[in-house]
Amino acid sequence: MIGAPIFVYHDVVAGPEALAGVAPAHRPYVLTRAQLSAHLEALASADLGDARPTASTITELLDDPIDGRFVLSFDDGHESAYSRILPLLAERRWRATFFVVAGWIGGREALSWAQLRALADAGMEIGSHSLTHPFVHELSAADIRREFGESKRMLEDGIGRASAAATRPEPIGSSPSSATARSAPASPASSAAARTRSTRRVLRSSGELRQRSSSAFSPAIASRSPGCAPRMS
Numbered sequence: 001m002i003g004a005p006i007f008v009y010h011d012v013v014a015g016p017e018a019l020a021g022v023a024p025a026h027r028p029y030v031l032t033r034a035q036l037s038a039h040l041e042a043l044a045s046a047d048l049g050d051a052r053p054t055a056s057t058i059t060e061l062l063d064d065p066i067d068g069r070f071v072l073s074f075d076d077g078h079e080s081a082y083s084r085i086l087p088l089l090a091e092r093r094w095r096a097t098f099f100v101v102a103g104w105i106g107g108r109e110a111l112s113w114a115q116l117r118a119l120a121d122a123g124m125e126i127g128s129h130s131l132t133h134p135f136v137h138e139l140s141a142a143d144i145r146r147e148f149g150e151s152k153r154m155l156e157d158g159i160g161r162a163s164a165a166a167t168r169p170e171p172i173g174s175s176p177s178s179a180t181a182r183s184a185p186a187s188p189a190s191s192a193a194a195r196t197r198s199t200r201r202v203l204r205s206s207g208e209l210r211q212r213s214s215s216a217f218s219p220a221i222a223s224r225s226p227g228c229a230p231r232m233s
Contacts, residue, residue: 004061006071007043012036012080029076033084040088043070055094057125058165072096075129075167077104082115086122099129099167102151105158113158120159127165128152136168 010029013019022030031039046053051068061071072089074081077100089096098119104110111119120126128151130136136144148166155163 004065004069004071006058006061006073007039008073008075009036009085010075011078012084014084033088036085037088040072040092040094043072044092055089055092055096057095058097058127059125060095073167074098075169076133077101077111077116077129079109079111079115081111082119086119086124089124090122095123095125097125097127097165099127099165100155101129101131101133101169102154102158103131104133105154116155117159120161125165126155126159126161126163127167128155128163129167130169133169135171 009031011026012031012033013022015032015034019027019030019032043053043055048068051066054066054069056069056071058071058073061069072094074085074096077098081098085096098116100111100116105116106112116126128148130147131151131154132147134143134147136147139147152163152166
């Protein structure tokens with residue numbers, strides 16, 4: 001099995017002033033646009049020997065895990081996925097996977113259905129991050145089926161195409177199987193900003209649970225993007 005990193009992000013704000021106004025509970029999940037841009041530049045310029053850094057979707061990675069391939073994953077479905085993240089990806093012609101909480105679509109500071117369709121039309125993969133964002137270890141089997149079955153149905157109806165991947169919501173630090181790289185406390189603005197993971201579990205619609213990991217990109221992120229120091233756990 002070829003390991004490949006999956007970098008997990010959530011929300012992106014315009015700049016430091018906007019970041020200062022983010023609620024403390026949400027701040028660990030937020031980067032500024034400049035910080036995300038620095039992360040993308042670090043990935044693009046990573047020295048992988050004979051391999052070329054290649055951004056892909058979750059499905060592409062699992063179907064064809066070639067050397068140099070990595071995934072940018074954005075959770076929850078914040079409006080910034082369309083207004084700030086998509087333009088940065090489009091500049092590089094990179095694809096990514098957006099795991100969306102279906103029940104939040106159209107809500108305050110969340111993606112609209114039109115924006116979600118625009119992401120899909122731009123080549124982004126749309127996956128489920130559940131219906132209401134519960135922590136699945138607290139749910140019954142029936143509730144889990146409802147959360148992911150109903151969210152998959154809503155997403156596919158809303159974007160007019162298949163949604164083949166899903167991931168479960170998790171509280172910070174709750175999953176021993178996930179190696180989480182958090183920002184080092186180099187600056188208050190970027191503390192724990194990305195929740196970047198080098199390992200992530202991904203639930204495909206087939207019911208198969210796969211896990212792939214690699215630290216190949218870690219030196220690039222650590223050296224080129226201030227405040228982000230991946231660690232394996």
